[in-house]
Amino acid sequence: MADLSWTIPVMRAGYAGRGLTYLSIAGLSLWAIWRGGEAQGTGSALETLSDSGWGIAVLWLIALGLFAYAVWRGIDAIEDLEEYGDDAKGMISRAGMIVTGLIHGAIAALAISLALGGGGGSGGEGGVSNLVGDVLDWPGGAIIVTVGGLITIAAGIYYLIKGWKAKYREKLRANHFTSNYDWALRFGVMAQGVIIVVIGGFLTVAGFRGSSQEAGGMGKAFDWLASQPFGNFLVIVLCLGLLGFAFFCFVNAVYRVIPKVAGDDLTTLAAKMKAKAA
Structure with missing residues (x-):
């Protein structure tokens, strides 16, 4: 078997970049709410960062980190580094990694575009709606969008279950830190699940109605929550949850275990918790 130890620093950089992205979104959203504004989606948050010198530096760190994460997910899926297997369930999981x-x-x-002074383009808050609009123009486009929305909802439910049952422990190294902050990890993963379910709901409605205006990303999810009873409170709670998910990503950047690369002497958090409960 080829030496794949080089994937470890790529994975760590990837999770760090992912954590920095969610930290920026949640942090800027909470700051905007504090000043009487509204929570920001991914595109809006990145555009806000492009307005200052330190923000440009953060954008470059995010870009490098997320590029590393994309590479990591591709190699992870191809080489099955996390041992999902070649059965139907495993192949679906690996396909999800590529997506x-x-x-x-x-x-x-x-x-990168924003850091270089370019506009948000199709990656801004309207990017999801524009993409959905293009797909709706295809033959059977409405069905494709609807199915995509249902799959997204299923992915969100998977995150909720993953957080509730703490399945992430199987991929984290056991130590004093991960044990003490397990509650924050669980909260963050479940908050990410809520966001994904809501976005999947938008996609499903967009496909069912044949309207790209119904689709949207995190920004639309914030807007929808804000329109509900106690909406501002719900948005703040979700932003705190996204801070938890950013924390989850940073913890993975340091303590995540890759089964096919890690040594046999490592104890996972799941194994430690199981032994403690026995």
Whole structure:
């Protein structure tokens, strides 16, 4: 078997970049709400960063990190580094990794464009609606969008279950830090699940109604929550959850275990918790 130890620093850089992205979105959103504004989606948050010198530096860090994450997900899927297997369930999981990698690669491209002084283009808040509009023009486009929305909802439910059952522990190294902050990791993963379910709901409605205006990303999810009873409170709670997910990404950047590369002497958080409960 080829030496794939080089994937470890790529993976760590990728999760760090992902964490920095969510930290920026949640942090800028909370700051905007504090000043009487509205929460910001991915495109809006990145555009805000492009307005200052330090923000440009953050954009470059995000771009490099997310590019590394895209590479990591591609290699992970091809080489099955996390041992999902070759059965139907495993292949679906590995295909999901590639899709996730492509999405984060697109965000990296947006960050580079903004850092170089370009506009948001199709990667801004209207990017999802524009893409859905293009797909709706295809033969059977409405069905494709609807199915894509249902798959997205399923992915969000997977995150919710992953957080509730703490399945992420199987990929984290056991130590004092991961044990003590397990509650924050769980909260962050479940908050990410909520966002994905809401976005999937938008896609499903867009496909069912044949209207790209119904689709949207994180910015639309914030707007929808804000329109509900106690909406501002819900948005703040979700932003805190996204800070938790950023924390989850940073913890993965340091302590994530890659089964096919890690040594046999490592103890996962799941194994430690199981032994403690026995």
